[in-house]
Amino acid sequence: MEQKSIKEVHNELTMHSVRFAKDEQGRRKEQEVLFKWPEVQKKLGEHKHIYVVDARLGSNNHTHRLWYDVIPPHTEEGQDWRTLGHRHTVEAIIYFLQGKGHSIIDGVRYDWQAGDLLSVPMFSWHRHINDGDEPVLRIASTTGPLSLGLGQAVYEDERYPEFWIYAQEGEDARKTLIPGGGGQVGNGQVGGNRAAEMYAEQVAFAMHEEQLRRKSKVLVKQKDLVFEPTAMGNLAYVVDPRIGFHSKALGVVMAEIPPGKRSGAHRHLYDEIDLVVGGRGKVIVEDKEFEFDTLDVLSIPVFQWHQYFNTGTEPLRILGINTRLALDNLGLSLTHQGEHADYVE
Missing domain, CATH: 2.60.120.10 (Jelly Rolls)
Structure with a gap:
């Protein structure tokens, strides 16, 4: 087999990046939705x-x-x-x-x-x-x-201590919410210049992060959900930093659509997985239509227009779990709103 030249190898690496978005569009069109x-x-x-x-x-x-x-x-x-x-x-x-x-x-x-x-x-x-x-x-x-x-997937399970990475290091390592421990807030402080302050903030970050995690809301009771009208229809924000959750990647909303009505239409750059909590209906994703029932799961392709329709006789409730927050933190979040829901003003 003929060995590729240095130029050929590195040109291929360049073209992999150049082609990725176009190839990804094709993968999105073919991905399993329902x-x-x-x-x-x-x-x-x-x-x-x-x-x-x-x-x-x-x-x-x-x-x-x-x-x-x-x-x-x-x-x-x-x-x-x-x-x-x-x-x-x-x-x-x-x-x-x-x-x-x-x-x-x-x-x-x-x-x-x-x-x-x-x-x-x-x-x-x-x-x-x-x-x-x-x-x-x-x-x-x-x-x-x-x-x-990211190469940062750590799973420590009481049943499998042989795979622990941090917990075996002692009681403090088992109590912390930071892999490897948060350290001391003041450990990075020296001098009084701006660079020293910036580095001290870097050292202190994990400890502050641990404190924020422990202050985060954890449990959401169904009876406490509040649905309000939006361009997409009646929504309840379930998990979001703006309502007390220390979440950096996963957000959750619940949508409610009355019988015979439809949601708004939108598309976005983040991944979304939906659980049909109650009711039945259909979703149109670009030019494809999928009929769903209670407990079905939908995987919405990134940046494809989608809209939900209640075709049943009961309210349709959909739990949407998305990674908008991760895209927000990367500066890549984008949502385009199309047609508005037909049951809100």
Whole structure:
């Protein structure tokens, strides 16, 4: 086999970057959008944890994933967990569809039931226990793909201490919400010049970040959701930094569409995964139409126009989990609004 010249190798690297956006457009057009609940339900009969939208399964989602799982009655999610549970350097959203129970997150107990949601602070130990007589059915979405891409995906699980990276270093390392520990706020302070101040801020960042994570809201009760009219229709912001959550990547909204009505149309540069919480309808994505029912999952392609229609007789509720915040922090967030919803003024 003829060896490529230095010029050929590096020209190929350049063209990989040049071609990427065009190639990505093609991948978006071909990506799987609709994941039907009956198919997922069948798989859950064989295994209690089923990935639905995941790049490792061929999904064209670069920043987050979604899975379904089941916790049997009166048991814990990880049945060998005793004290810690697990923690990870990914943001996580958990939405409960059936059952009731409680979670221990960073040492605090949160009681939940169907319709409630948890926003788990990054790198906090957490456990989930089913307190009821029926199985708990839930979905979870995390920024695993984003952390993997950054080379910063750390998953520490009480059941697998041989894979711990930090927790084995002692009690302080197990208590901190910062991989490797936050250090001391004043450790970087020397002199009185601007460069010294800037470096001291860098050293102190992790400790301040840990404090903000511990102040973050965690539990959202379904009864507390407030729907208000927007160009896209009636929306309730569920997880967002502007309402008390220390989230840097994952945001959550709930949309509600009356029977026979439609949402607004928009497109955006962030990944979005939708769970149909209740009702039935259809979504038009560019020139394709997909009919969905309760518990189906939608993976909306980046920067493609999409609009939702309630074709049923009951209110349609859709939980939208997106990575707009990650794009905001990168300065890449963009949303274009098209037609407005037909039921708001």
